Each structure stands twice: as C-alpha cells, then as structure tokens.
Amino acid sequence: MSLDADALVDRRRLRRKLTFWRVAAVLVAVAGVAVAGSALRDRPELGFGDGSQIARIAIRGVIRNDQERVEALEKLAKSRAAKAVVVHIDSPGGTTAGSEQLHTALRRLAEKKPTVIVVDGMAASGGYIAAMAGEHIIAQGNSIVGSIGVMFQYPNVADLLKTLGVRMEEVKSSPLKAAPNGFEPTSPEARAAIAALVADSYDWFRGMVRERRGIDGELLARVTDGRVFTGRQGIELKLVDALGTEETAIAWLAKAKGIDPKLPVKDWELKARIGDLSFLHLAAASVLDAVGLGGLARTLAETGTIQSFERLNLDGLLALWHPAAAD
Template sequence: MSLDADALVDRRRMRRKLTFWRVLAVLVAVVGIVAVGMALRGRSELGFGEPVSAQIARIGIWGVIRNDQERVEALERLAKSRAAKAVIVHIDSPGGTTAGSEQLHTALRKLAEKKPTVIVVDGMAASGGYIAAMAGDHIVAQGNSIVGSIGVLFQYPNVSDLLKTLGVKVEEVKSSPLKASPNGFEPTSPEARAAIAALVADSYDWFRTMVRERRGIDGELLAKVTDGRVFTGRQGIELKLVDSIGTEETAIAWLAKEKGIDAKLPVRDWKLDPRIGDLSFLHLGGAVLLEAAGLGPLARILGRSGTIQSFESLSLDGLLALWHPAASD
C-alpha cells in the first residue's frame, strides 16, 4: 500500500510540474506573439502590415461617444495613409458627451479634408452620433435608421426627499452660492437652474449652428429638425438630414460618381482602437491560458466571443448629446 501511495504522490507532483510548464510555455508564446503583432503594427498604416495596393478604408463608430485621444490619433494616421483613397464611416450610436462628440466631429472633418468621406448610418446616428455624421461629405442611411435628436441635456439625480426620509442632512461650506450646484442633496435653487439652463442653451446654439452650416438648413425647417425629436432615414431625406437611402454599396457608388474613386477598389477595415486587447490571437492565447489554469467555462466564453464584453458606464459627466428613450423622454 505504501508503494501505491508513493506512486500516487509522485504522479500528482509530476502533474503539477507539467501544468506549471504548460502555463509558462503559453505565457511565453502569447508574449512573443504580442511582441510580433505590435512590431508589425508599428510599421503599418492599417494595423496589420503595410497595404500594397489602393483601397477604400472602412471605420466604425459604435456605442456611446466619449473623448478618446487614441481614436483621434488613429484618424490622423488614416488621413496620412497613401493606400486609402477614400473613407466609409459606419455609425451606430445614440451619442454621448457633447465634448466627446465635438472632438470626434473635428477629427472626422480633418480626415474629410484629406480623403473623400461618406457616412453610412447603420442603426442610428442620434444626437452626438449625428454630430459625428455631419462631418462627412455625404450621409447615407437605411430607410429605418434613426437620425436626429438634435439637442443637449444636463441630467442629475436629486435625492433630497430621500435624505429627509432617512433623516440625513448633508452639510457643506462653499466659496459661493453656485459652487458645485446643482449637487443633488438639496432642492435646486432658481439661480443654479438658470446657470445650468444657460450652459445648455449655449451648447444647443452651437449644435444648431452646425446643422445650419453643414446641412444647409434654415428657417422653419431648422426649427423643426432641432426640436429634439428623432426621424427615420426616409424622413431625414425630406428634412435634409440625410442625402440618400442605402447601404455601403450606395456609398461606394457615390464615391465613384462624385469623387472619381474606382468602385472596384477593395474595402478594408481600419481599426480606430487597435489596442492589445482587440487582437484576436491574444484572445485565443488568453483562452488557452484560462483552460490550462482550470477556468474552462470562462475560457470557452472568451474563445467564442473573441472579446471580453464590458458594461458601459451608467453615468456620463457634463453636457450630453445623447438619445435614449429612458434618458431623454
């Protein structure tokens, strides 16, 4: 029996050693692959090696828009690309912060000054998403896409009644009445509300001016399209918010007709955020690593999805150019 016990102990010890060296080998392999991938990225314009032929670049703007300097730098690199003869920007976004939307619009306008740029609205280009869309030379939308929601809001919770119920009082000392107002711990004073209203009005005026100048809309029509509502792509045609109904093929046809771009050029994806975590081979390596560590279910989720999903922050600070029925209606 003692011999059997010793053999079992030795077998377990060998198994642990084997697992350790397997994990170490996977780690070394992943690090090596990442190093090679980053080296290739450093020499490339489109993320994975220097393109050898002319092409149309495809980029995407998805989800909530925030300030993103890495995205700005990626657009600057795209503007300098010799291979990209034109750019198609797919947008599916309800907007986000007003400052982030302004930053994205400015970066896309600089790109459009260098490359013919067409916007394709997939699901929606609402509020800040529409600010981004107006940066293009031409806007294509599907008939049932959502566009518009031209307006600005400033939201904040007020829990003063709840604090009263709980018997909690927040004390504060501040340099002036409007410092840190509104704060949500007390009823909003008329002075604080007026200050926030002035802030929103100034940002809204900026948004309206952009619509008037970029889309050539004025008078009663401008008042109609900037009252905060959303429109379908078909309605957007009549209201001059959209230039044509269609898809990416429609955008390519417009580039060929209006900008002289060869419609047969291949369309290549340009990643605006080629961070390490976006590299599929790293996800695969991570899945293998998790499997070796005994976290099989998580490994299978990672390997299947190719990405680790993260929740969008439920709070956005500052002025918002955002459309969502629960947030804006």
C-alpha cells in the first residue's frame, strides 16, 4: 500500500510538472509570436513588398479619434513603395473632432502622395469631411454624400423622473456647469451656449467646403443645409468630381498624376492590431485550455465577434448622418 501511495504521489508530481512546462512553452510561443507580429505591424510597408504599387486604404463605419490610424497614415506617407493612394470611404460620419483629426491626417498624406477618394456607399457628414482631404472625389451614382452640418444630441428624462417621483439634486459652481443636464429641463442659457458651440463648428465645416470644393454663395447655402445627395446630384453641386469606381480613380491618377495604371493595387491596413490576429487568439485559447480554463476560452472565442463590432459611444459634437429608423 505504501509503495502504491508513493507511486501515486510521484505520478501527480510528474503530471503537475508536465502541465507547468506545457503552459510555459505555450506562453513563450505566444510571446514570440507577439513580438514578431509587433515588428511586422510597425513596418511601414507591411503588405507592399519591394515593388512600386498603389496603396488602397478604407475608411469604414463611425469616425472617432484614432491615433493608431493617424500613425498608420503617417507611415504610408513615408512609404517608398506606394506611389499613390486610393481611399475608399463608406461612413456616415462620427464625432466632429474625430473627423477633423482624420481629415488632417489624410491631408498630410495627400501632400506627400497623389490621393484620390472613392465613395463606396456613403461619405456623409464627418465622412464627407474625410473625403474632402483628397485631390479628387469619385462616387457611384447612388452613393450618398453631403449631410454637411453639426449637431449636439442629449437625452432628457426630466418628465419621466417627475412621473416616477424622482428628483436629482446637485450643487455646482455656476448655472452653465455640466449643462445641458438630461435630468432637468434645459434652460434658455444652456441652450444658447450649446447653440453657439454648434454654430462655431458648423462655420468651420462650411469654410472647409468653401475652400476645398470651391463652392460659395447660393450654391454653398444649398449644399450645407444638412441634407444628403446622391452621387449624381453631387456632380451638379460640385461635391463630387466624377462618377465611377476604383478603376475610374486609377485612370484619373494615370491622366492627372502620371501614375502607371498597371501598378498593382495593394491593401494598406490602417489597424493591424496584434490582438486582431487569429493565430494569437488560438494561442491564448490553448493556454487557457492547458490550465483547465477551456470553458473561458470558448466563451472568449464566442464573444470575440461581438467585440469586433463598433460601439456607438460618441460624446460631444457630432458630424453624423443619422436618419430615423423605419417604424
């Protein structure tokens, strides 16, 4: 019996050591892959190779401040391989500050390399701010452009709280501190302060349209009243330069900028985050499974797709086309 007990103890010790070294090996492998992936991510010509090419980048979804995207565009501007850039845009806009940041980064890129914009689905509001950074805007006939304007939205639940018999108390340094407040009716002073904020950003937006698109007078008033237009309408209103697709953009680069139209077009990832790489997800799952947390690994795998969707968590002034949902 004593020998059997000793053998059982030795076996358990051996199993624990084996598990430890398995986990350690997986962790070392994950760390190595992470370092290699990080090094590849930081290469300014990731995905380009050594030959001359046309870079293709995409601006999709809601626009917010994104320093990683700015840094990626700066690397693209320094790339020796990329001779020109085609920017695909399909965005309803986003925060005014985020749209300004993106526009500035794209303008810096356009100063270094010929840059043409292709509107796939829409370039509305902040999306159009981004589009104006290019030297030439191409859209499909039924693309949506425009929505030139700024808004400030906030919920007000004062009536609901009153019905429930709930009242929010507060002490603040001045009447306009933390105004507007969704827990109480908006005062005329608070509404006027927000209106001034919106007006200032709107004037900035209109000024950009005037400068970048060469629109003024009655036409400027017409295109900046907040409505959206189709690509066909955009041609007449000078919001769009031509109708077409990426092929049209490459033809323009060849004619206007002398770019070889036979150059290969390569995707430039603006967000090559190391955590987005599937082999790292697999490695992390292996580690969790090795230490007996397979259930957690499966849960993370299942929720990973959910986390990949953009979260509409926008604060402050918005340059966003947001049509009402159908009933």
